[in-house]
Structures are given as structure tokens and as C-alpha cells.
Amino acid sequence: MYLPHEIEPKWQKKWMETGIYNASDTSKAQKSYILVEFPYPSGERLHVGHARSYCSIDAVARLKRMQGFNVMYPFGWDAFGLPAENYAIKTGIHPSITVAENIKKSKAQVISWGLSFDWDREINTTDPNYYKWTQWIFLQLYNAGLAYRDEIAVNWCPSCKTNLANEEVVAGKCERCGHVTKRRTQKQWLLKITAYSERLLNDLTAVDYRNDIKIQQINWIGRKEGVSIDYPVIDSDEVLKCFTTRPDTNFGASFIALAPEHRLAKLISDVDHKVEVKKYIEISIKKSELERQEGKIKTGVFTGRYVLNRLNNEKLPIYIADYVLHSVGTSAIVGVPAHDIRDFEFANKFKLNAKRVVLEKGNTDLNNVTNTDEVYEGEGTIVNSGFLNDLDSEQGLQVVIDFLEKNGFGKRSTTYHLRDWVFSRQHYWGEPIPVVYCEKCGIVTIPEKDLPVVLPYLENYKPSETGESPLSKAEDWLYVKCPNCEGKARRETDTMPNWAGSSWYFLRYIDPNNDNTFADFNKLQKWMPIDWYNGGMEHTTLHLLYSRFWYKFLFDKKLVPNIEPYAKRTSHGVVLGPNGKKMSKSKGNVINPDDIVLSYGADSLRLYLMFSGPFELNVSWSNEAIMGVRRFLNRVWDISTKVIESGRITSADDILRLINVGIKRSEEDILGTKFNTYVSGLMEIVNFLIENESKVGIDAIKLLVLILAPGAPHISEEMWSLLGEEYSVHRSKWPKYDINYDLATDFNIVVQVDGKFKGTISCTNSEVGDEVTLVKKILFALNMREKYNVSEENRRIIVKNKLINFITR
Structure with missing residues (x-):
């Protein structure tokens, strides 16, 4: 009888004691570094979303070991930052206590799922021996001019009470708590990730990322090619630079608009408009970017000043407008109302002209645009534009850029959506930033010998409403001697974001106990880059981008061996509740993986999560399906024990032939992240074995166990x-697909669905003579159920020894 609650703890204990999953730094076998994103220990338990990713990729690691690779599959804890601090505030227990307790509970969970992690490499980002090197990397960035302090408009989350990086704001809301963010001006530490914009973009061609992951990064970096046009401010020495990708429409410009955060916004207005402009700016910068972008009614204020459009020597009024974002382009736009809907809405409110300068095909109207339906944003024939008249937009674009550059009115330019990374947080639970402020010397870095700057224990660690860090209250820790002059100095009280420790953690796994450097270079050469990295899509423009930036910087410092940290990146879908909604306690639809292990066993949980649907898509939990997986494992146990007890050694050819196909398909499905079809394939094999029990020998059971091992x-x-084989199956060789089985076949059968070709399959004389066996083999080998929704129930047309056509209509 299959009793997982007896079997599973026994083997988990032995695996831990024997360390069979530990990677070797000295092995000559080909390495395979496989990684899943380490979790925030910010709640009482890990959830089924963690289990889906970890268990599925665990199957990859197990397969690779059986294929002879020296596999490193490490694990750790991303324990600093907002998730852990918010949980501590919620429970009223200090984060140093909650984090330790949650790590202990989560580790027990992970072990109970049968994951093959190398626990000798376990790391914790809150360990001073770890974050010493996080601080050290920050100092290298600072010394290279890539970490700096500036007063800027930042995103403020009123709920989390901290500033956020642009990447942490999704649709105007905090990505952590979902609260609408505000804008405020504050001094911040920033990292100059923009210095790496081009490389972060171009080097995506050197990696194997799933296409949607790659596209997200490309769009976030947001490279745009165009021209930066200089507009002299009349009666001033100032020049406003406006970036545009459509200079061919510039004869239709009717205004200039500056973002409220533009460096000249507070300075450019004339005396009569100063008070109104100041008031408008104060109101605007408090709005979130979402509020500014979604505003149905465009707002703005005239500054009383003008620029000169040197293409046609017309004066353009200068406005401050909140629909212009500081994070886009040069924070200043040239408004062309006839050819941009937002510009038209603004111009319409302030009664500015909307001069038509591009005609779409079939339009001959040269008059000004008077309503939104007439606004045309596409390309066409240029009109009302002097020397550009009658050119098409593509030709006009090159002509006008050449003209602007020749006359010194502008130059070709490239802009990026990516902005420098707002790095400091006004929170307690994070890595202290290793600098002090000296009255005499200014900003002074902490010497390497004095690292780490240890986070002090604070009883009151709650964030303040003012944005001042709780560390400002730690007076015994706060005031120190300046490392340069030994005068009075004050420590930086902001801490690093939770993305800091995760920007390099994969390197520390390689050498977790090194006290002299973050990781030995020879070991880095052996293991990097990571061969396969899986994580959530929500981290594509956060952690994934940040860690690529840090790694490239370390490469430039000759501290890591290659240009990209991750050779391959995949992402998994979310596990939704049984009602198809996101799991939450308030909705009563949370599935606790511990309960599933208790009721059905860890192997049932693992196989169910793999079987639940395509790995990259969201899936809804099904209690019926988990019971079905458990019944499948019962059948595996029953057929295996019966055959072992029978003493039959050798199986019939059709049995071995089917399992031979299963070997090839299982390997391809696991490595292709088709975990659902891997499990369904196993189910089909087991069903066939049960139906043909008398022909099944121990040789087939051994093969079945080997291909089942990565998943269960x-x-x-x-x-x-029970088969009497040497411990452990997980260090045994993956069986080889035997092509001779195919070469020895008698017939190649063409397979169709509704008359359309779907493939061919090789069959023996006995197989084509037995329609039931033939159909089962075809359904399994070509994965017909999953791909084409075909089963044994479908009507079919058979041309003996040549063709089978399944009818679905």
C-alpha cells in the first residue's frame, strides 16, 4: 500500500544526511547552474505559487543530475526590505525575530516538498557576513561615480511610508501594497543604471530569455531615436531642448510645455505669472504619474515667456503642464496639436492653433484641425511646412534633421525611458548605506576594514509620516568620528531597498563562506553564467534589470567573468484560487501547501502543480485534480509492486517500445517546461502497463521509475x-532513448486530424494489427490529447498499414 507519510520523511532525512544534492567545486563533469528566485520570508509560510516554481524547476535539476551534469541548485532567503518589515509591524514582533522564525518554518516546508537544494550554500541577506559585501559593492559603485545623492521628485507610498523607484510603481500604484503613490521632492541616493542603458538593451541578443520577458525589458529601457531641437527663450540666454521622434511635424508646433519638475519650471516665468506658476507647480508635483497621465482634462499654466521656432521664425508660448512627465525625454515637449491627441486636448483648452502639416492618403484639407476626430498621428504627405512641402513623412524626417544639424538648431539624439534607480529607503529593515556626513569633509565612505556597518537593534522601527528614517533615533549608533579627519560625523540613516541583496545573491551561492571577497574568481569562472534562472514576471523590470546592471558593473571591474549573469530566463504563471481569483484570506480561497502535503503527500503536490497547466500561464487550483494525481501515484505503486512480486524480468516489445518513446518525450517535456505533458505522458504509460500487466516485466518498471524520478x-x-537497486535513483543514469526500436519497425503510419497532417509514427506489424494498441500509441507518442483534443472516443478512418485520420467535427 502506498503510504507517502511514511515514505517521504524517511527519504528526506536520508537525502539531507548523505548530501546527494550538493554540487562539487572540483568535479570535472559539465556544470549546470540552475536557480529559482529566493523568497521573502515575510509571512508565516511559503505559498503554492512558490511550490509551483520550485517543484517544476526541481524536476529540471534532477533530470540534469541523472544526465551526468554537476548541478548546483542552491537556495536562500531575501530577508531585508519592506515585505519583512511590514509583516513585523503587522504582528508587533521585531523583524529580527519574525524573519528568523519564518525562515525556520519556510525551510521545513521546502524540505517537506522534496526539493533537491544544496543546503551547504544557503544564504540570508540579513546576515552581516552577507551584507558586508552588499555594502562593499555599493562603495565600488560610489567610487566609480555610479552612486550619487540628489534632490529629486520621487514616488512616495503613503501606506508603506517610503520612497519607491520608478520600477516599483505599476500603473501609479505601489507594487508591494497597491496603494496609489504620490510625488514629493526629497534628497535621495540614486544608482546610475542609465549609464548602462545601451548595454542592457543590446546584450539581450546574447541570452536565451523567453520572448515576452525580453520584450518587457526592451520596453522598459525604452530606447527612442529622434532629434533634440534647441528653442532659444526670447529675451533670455536660456535654451529649451525638446526631444521628438517626429521633427517632420515641427512646422505645426504651437506651444512648448515643461514638466513641473523641469529645472527651469520655477525660474522661467515673467513677473506677472510667477505666483500662478509657483502655485501650479506645488499642486502638480504632489500628484502621482497615474493621476497626471489619466487626467481627462488637461491642465497647465502660461509662464508669460516664449521661445523661437527657428524653422519658421514663429514664437511659441511656454507652459508648465502636468501631463508632461519628468521621467520622459528631456522633461519638455514641443506641442503639435494637429498630430498628437494629448497636445490637441491641451491646445484646445488654451485656444491655441492646431495647424495641419501631414495629410493622410485621400485627405486634401489644409485647414486647421478643430476637433479630436481630425487629429492624425500617422505618416503621410507633408503640407504647410515650407521646404518640406509635398515630401512624404519618411523623406521629410531625414531632410529636416539634416537641416537642423547643419544650422546648429538641433542634433540627432537617443533617449531612454529608463531612469536612474532611486536606491535609498526611509525604513529600518535594510542594509545601512556605508557613508557618513562630516561637517568638514562632506560625504565620506566607510573604510572597507570597518565593514559591515551593522544595523542596530531598534525597539521602535516603524516608519515616520515625515519620511525621516527610524535610524535617525538611534543616537548611540548615529554619531561617529569621521574616517578622514576624526571630526564629528553623522551616519546615513536611509537604508538600501530590498532589491540590493538580491542584485548579487547568485554570486554568493558560489562561494558562501568566503571572508576575503564576495566570491572567489576561479569559482565564478567555473559556475557563471547561470544556465537556467526561473522567476516571476513581476520581477522582469525590477530584480532582473537591477541584477543585470550590477553584474555588468562587476564585469567592468574585472570581478566576474562574463557580460551577462543569466544565460536563460523563464517565468511561471500564478496559481489562482479554486474560484479563479487571486488567493487571499479575505476571499477564503487560500490553498495552504502544507495541508496538501498532509492530505495527499509531497509527490502528489509536486505532480499536480506540474500537471495543472502550461507552466507560463496562470492556473486555477482544483481539488478534484489533486485527488486524481494521488490516484495516479496509487496506480504506480500497485503496478510496480505487483510486477516486482511476480518476478517477471523481461517485458514484451510493445511495452518497452512505449516506454522508449516515454523516455524521449519526458526529457523533451521537462527541458521544454512542458511539465503538464510530462505528467500526462507518465499517466498514459501507467494506464497502458496496467491494461497489459501480464506483459510487463521488472525491466519496464525500472525504466518507469527512472523517468518518474524528476517529478515524484x-x-x-x-x-x-524495492527493486534492489543501489541508492540513489537520483544519482542513477537517465535512460537512453533507443532509436533502434524505431528502426526495427515495419510500418510508418501517417497521422491526420480532420484530414490535416499531424505527423508520422513507426509501428510494428502486431501494433497495426491491434487498433486499440495502435490508437493508444499514437495518442501518447504525438501528444494528441493535449495538442489536438483527440481521444479514443473520436471517430477515425484507417487505411491499413498506411494512415489513420481522427475526426473531431
């Missing part, structure tokens, strides 16, 4: 032991 490691280890 506990039952596979137990069956391997």
Missing part, C-alpha cells in the same frame, strides 16, 4: 529500493 522523487526512491 520520494515514491521513485522507494520503488528503486
Whole structure:
């Protein structure tokens, strides 16, 4: 009888004691560094979303080991930052206590799922021996001019009470708590990630990222090619620079608009408009970017000043407008109302002209645009534009850029959506930033010998409403001697974001106990880059981008061996509740993986999460399906034990032929992240074995156990032991697909669905003579159920020894 609650703890204990999953730094076998994103220990338990990613990628790691690779599959804890601090505030227990307790509970969970992590490499970002090197990397960035302090408009989350990087604001809301963010001006530490914009973009061609992941990064970096046009401010020495990708429409410009945060916004207005402009700016910068972008009614204020459009020597009024974002382009736009809907809405409110300068095909109207339906944003024939008249937009674009550059009115330019990374947080639970402020010397970095700057224990660690860090209250820690002059100095009280420790953690796994450097270069050469990295899509423009930036910087310092940290990146979908909604306690639809392990066993949880649907898509939890997976494992146990007890050694050819196909398909499905079809394939094999039990020998059961092992490691280890094989199945060789089975076949059968070709399959004389066997083999080998929704129930047309056509209509 299959008893997972007896089998699973036994093997988990033995695996830990024998360290069979530990990677070797000295092995000559080909390395395979496989990684899943380490979790925030910010709640009482890990959830089924963690389990889906970890268990599925664990199957990859297990397969790779069986294929002879020296696999490193490490794990740790991303324990600093807002998630852990918010949980501590919610429970009223200090984060140093909650984090330790949650790590202990989460580790027990992960072990109970049968994950093959190398626990000798475990890391914790709150360990001073770890964050010493996070601080050290920050100092290298500072010394290279890539970490700096500036007073800027930042995103403020009123709920989390901290500033956020642009990447942490999604649709105007905090990505952590979902609260609408505000804008405020504050001195901040920033990292100059923009210095790496071009490389972050171009080097995506050197990696194997799933296409949607790559596109997200490309769009976030947001490279645009165009021209930066200089507009002299009349009666002033100032020049406003406006970036545009459509200078061919510039004869239709009717105004200039500056973002409220533009460096000249507070300075440019004339005396009559100063008070109104000041008031408008104060109101605007408090709005979130979402409020500014979604505003149905455009707002703005005239400054009383003008610029000169040197293309046609017309004066353009200068406005401050909140729909112009500081994070886009040069924070200043040239408004062309006839050819941009937002510019038209603004111009319409302030009664500015909307001169038509591009005609779409079939339009001959040269008059001004008077309503939104007439606004045309596409390309066409240029009109009302002097020397550009009658050219098409593409030709006009090059002509006008050449003209602007020749006359010194502008130059070709490239802009990026990416902005420098707002790095400091006004929170307690994070890595202290290793600098002090000296009355005499200014900003002074902490010497390397004095690292780490240890986070002090604070009883009151709650964030303030003012934005001042709780560390400003730690007076015994706060005031120190300046490392330069030994005069009075004050420590930086902002801390690093939770993305700091995760920007390099994958390097520390390689050498977790090194006290002299963050990781030995020879070991880095052996293991980097990571061969396969899986994580959530929500981290594509956060952690994934930040860590690529840090790694490239370390490469420039000759501290890591290659230009990209991750050779391959995949992402998994979310596990939704049984009602198809996001899991939450308030909705009563949370599935606790511990309860599933208790009721059905870890192997059932693992196989169910793999079987639940395509890995990259969201799936809804199904209690019926988890019971079905458990019944499948019962059948595996029953057929295996019956055959072992029978003593039959050799299986019939059709049995071995089917499992041979299963070997190839299982390997391809696991490595192709088709985990659902991997499991369904196993189910089809087991069903066939049960139906043909008298023809099944121990040789087939051994092969079945080997291909089941990556997905269901506990039952596979137990069956391997019952078969009398040497411990462990997970260090055994993956069976080889035997092409001779195909070469020895008698017929190649063409397979169709509704008359359309879907493939061919090789069959023996006995197989084509038995329609039931033939259909089962075809359904399995070509994965017909999943791909084409075909089953044994479908009507079919058979041309003997040549063709089978399944009818679905």
C-alpha cells in the first residue's frame, strides 16, 4: 500500500544526511547552474505559487543530475526590505525575530516538498557576513561615480511610508501594497543604471530569455531615436531642448510645455505669472504619474515667456503642464496639436492653433484641425511646412534633421525611458548605506576594514509620516568620528531597498563562506553564467534589470567573468484560487501547501502543480485534480509492486517500445517546461502497463521509475529500493532513448486530424494489427490529447498499414 507519510520523511532525512544534492567545486563533469528566485520570508509560510516554481524547476535539476551534469541548485532567503518589515509591524514582533522564525518554518516546508537544494550554500541577506559585501559593492559603485545623492521628485507610498523607484510603481500604484503613490521632492541616493542603458538593451541578443520577458525589458529601457531641437527663450540666454521622434511635424508646433519638475519650471516665468506658476507647480508635483497621465482634462499654466521656432521664425508660448512627465525625454515637449491627441486636448483648452502639416492618403484639407476626430498621428504627405512641402513623412524626417544639424538648431539624439534607480529607503529593515556626513569633509565612505556597518537593534522601527528614517533615533549608533579627519560625523540613516541583496545573491551561492571577497574568481569562472534562472514576471523590470546592471558593473571591474549573469530566463504563471481569483484570506480561497502535503503527500503536490497547466500561464487550483494525481501515484505503486512480486524480468516489445518513446518525450517535456505533458505522458504509460500487466516485466518498471524520478522523487526512491537497486535513483543514469526500436519497425503510419497532417509514427506489424494498441500509441507518442483534443472516443478512418485520420467535427 502506498503510504507517502511514511515514505517521504524517511527519504528526506536520508537525502539531507548523505548530501546527494550538493554540487562539487572540483568535479570535472559539465556544470549546470540552475536557480529559482529566493523568497521573502515575510509571512508565516511559503505559498503554492512558490511550490509551483520550485517543484517544476526541481524536476529540471534532477533530470540534469541523472544526465551526468554537476548541478548546483542552491537556495536562500531575501530577508531585508519592506515585505519583512511590514509583516513585523503587522504582528508587533521585531523583524529580527519574525524573519528568523519564518525562515525556520519556510525551510521545513521546502524540505517537506522534496526539493533537491544544496543546503551547504544557503544564504540570508540579513546576515552581516552577507551584507558586508552588499555594502562593499555599493562603495565600488560610489567610487566609480555610479552612486550619487540628489534632490529629486520621487514616488512616495503613503501606506508603506517610503520612497519607491520608478520600477516599483505599476500603473501609479505601489507594487508591494497597491496603494496609489504620490510625488514629493526629497534628497535621495540614486544608482546610475542609465549609464548602462545601451548595454542592457543590446546584450539581450546574447541570452536565451523567453520572448515576452525580453520584450518587457526592451520596453522598459525604452530606447527612442529622434532629434533634440534647441528653442532659444526670447529675451533670455536660456535654451529649451525638446526631444521628438517626429521633427517632420515641427512646422505645426504651437506651444512648448515643461514638466513641473523641469529645472527651469520655477525660474522661467515673467513677473506677472510667477505666483500662478509657483502655485501650479506645488499642486502638480504632489500628484502621482497615474493621476497626471489619466487626467481627462488637461491642465497647465502660461509662464508669460516664449521661445523661437527657428524653422519658421514663429514664437511659441511656454507652459508648465502636468501631463508632461519628468521621467520622459528631456522633461519638455514641443506641442503639435494637429498630430498628437494629448497636445490637441491641451491646445484646445488654451485656444491655441492646431495647424495641419501631414495629410493622410485621400485627405486634401489644409485647414486647421478643430476637433479630436481630425487629429492624425500617422505618416503621410507633408503640407504647410515650407521646404518640406509635398515630401512624404519618411523623406521629410531625414531632410529636416539634416537641416537642423547643419544650422546648429538641433542634433540627432537617443533617449531612454529608463531612469536612474532611486536606491535609498526611509525604513529600518535594510542594509545601512556605508557613508557618513562630516561637517568638514562632506560625504565620506566607510573604510572597507570597518565593514559591515551593522544595523542596530531598534525597539521602535516603524516608519515616520515625515519620511525621516527610524535610524535617525538611534543616537548611540548615529554619531561617529569621521574616517578622514576624526571630526564629528553623522551616519546615513536611509537604508538600501530590498532589491540590493538580491542584485548579487547568485554570486554568493558560489562561494558562501568566503571572508576575503564576495566570491572567489576561479569559482565564478567555473559556475557563471547561470544556465537556467526561473522567476516571476513581476520581477522582469525590477530584480532582473537591477541584477543585470550590477553584474555588468562587476564585469567592468574585472570581478566576474562574463557580460551577462543569466544565460536563460523563464517565468511561471500564478496559481489562482479554486474560484479563479487571486488567493487571499479575505476571499477564503487560500490553498495552504502544507495541508496538501498532509492530505495527499509531497509527490502528489509536486505532480499536480506540474500537471495543472502550461507552466507560463496562470492556473486555477482544483481539488478534484489533486485527488486524481494521488490516484495516479496509487496506480504506480500497485503496478510496480505487483510486477516486482511476480518476478517477471523481461517485458514484451510493445511495452518497452512505449516506454522508449516515454523516455524521449519526458526529457523533451521537462527541458521544454512542458511539465503538464510530462505528467500526462507518465499517466498514459501507467494506464497502458496496467491494461497489459501480464506483459510487463521488472525491466519496464525500472525504466518507469527512472523517468518518474524528476517529478515524484520520494515514491521513485522507494520503488528503486524495492527493486534492489543501489541508492540513489537520483544519482542513477537517465535512460537512453533507443532509436533502434524505431528502426526495427515495419510500418510508418501517417497521422491526420480532420484530414490535416499531424505527423508520422513507426509501428510494428502486431501494433497495426491491434487498433486499440495502435490508437493508444499514437495518442501518447504525438501528444494528441493535449495538442489536438483527440481521444479514443473520436471517430477515425484507417487505411491499413498506411494512415489513420481522427475526426473531431
